[in-house]
Amino acid sequence: MIAAFPDEIDLKKIAESGQIFSCGQMEEPDHFWFLSAGNLLTARQIDPQHIEAFCESGIWDSFWSAFFDAERDYRPLRQVMREKGGISAAAAQEGAGLRVLRQDPWEMLISFIVSQRKSIPAIRTCLAKLSDFGPIVPGAVCAGLPGLRRLPSPDRLLSLTSQQLLACGTGYRAAYLHDAALKVAGGKLNLAAAGKLDDEALQAELMNVKGVGVKVADCVMLFAYGRTDRVPADVWIRRVKERCPDAFTGIAAPGLAQQYLFFYARRHGRDGSFVQ
DNA sequence: CTCCAGGTGATGG
DNA sequence: CCATCACATGGA
Structure with a gap:
């Protein structure tokens, strides 16, 4: 269609x-x-x-x-x-054509726990290895993507040994992933119900997970729960704010602006036209 | 080899 | 409250 x-x-x-x-x-x-x-x-x-x-x-x-x-x-x-x-x-x-996607809370939670202190290519590699433990995606072969799997569920993640987790390249984040799986599988963190909370309460819920700080919580809030006033402040956005302190003032949905600015800063960060 | 990556928790002031 | 520091590892 x-x-x-x-x-x-x-x-x-x-x-x-x-x-x-x-x-x-x-x-x-x-x-x-x-x-x-x-x-x-x-x-x-x-x-x-x-x-x-x-x-x-x-x-x-x-x-x-x-x-x-x-x-x-x-x-x-x-x-x-x-x-x-x-x-x-x-x-x-x-950035014309960029859009802020609405994604799955659990997948965003573990994706951005993994993301800390990793480059985007390294994040993809790590998440792909983790997905080897997840279920096969229906229609993957038909689409020409044989072997494609989604990320493991909380229960499945809990069943993995720390060696298996480390072999995915998770490093020191392995314990964080385990804690996230434990809290979600055990019902201490209900990701569906959390969507009804206001921003402050939702952030507090997410930050109960070890390894989830303000930045990862903001990513989950923006990319999974559509909280478009959250601005995940990673190294690139901090550089933008440093150079242009009013970049987000007066913007109705700063989380959406963040996506354009992140895209631009990262693209031009290395070619001399942005940093320095 | 070195440097950095969509950070966080622990520790010490 | 704020300033450091360690943390594991892949990619450039």
Whole structure:
């Protein structure tokens, strides 16, 4: 089916945006795959406003539409960022087509626990190894992605030995993952019910997990619970704020602006045009 | 080899 | 409250 967006969508930028790690480019040009909560989608970029989603309209409407935040018009935000000038304007310009995805709370929790002090390629590698312990994804072979698995459930994660966990490259985060699995599997952290809490209470719930600080909690709140006023402050966003302290002032949904700025800062951090 | 990565918890002031 | 420091490991 063809999906039309109110403004723009860019599958390639989204796949590279650092908010999702279970995704990739396919062999055919302009084709990408995304895996979330056990659902697998392959899609083709048609033009800046349309993609061809290789799924039935039922699952698009019930899952992927919300996943891609497909009802939101990002143009007003990008206009405000353009008016700010500087980094904000450049980020809004260059990031056109980025969207903040709505993903699974458990998958975001363990993904961003793993993410700390790792590069994005290293995060992907580690999560892929962890996923070797998870269930096979239905339709993966048909989509040309044989062997694709999703991340293990809390119960499955608990059944792994620390050696197995360490062999995935989790390092010192292995104990954090174990604690997250323990709390979710044991019902001490109910991720579905947590969605009804206000921001402050939700953050406190998430931070009860060992290895979850403000930054990881913000990532889960933004990428899983759609709390668009949260701004995960990693090294790149701190550099943006240092150079442009008012980058987020007066912005209605700063979490969305954060995604453009993160994308821009990371892309230009190494080529001399941003840092220093 | 060195340096850094979508940070956090423990410790000491 | 804030400033350091260790932490495991892959990727550049």
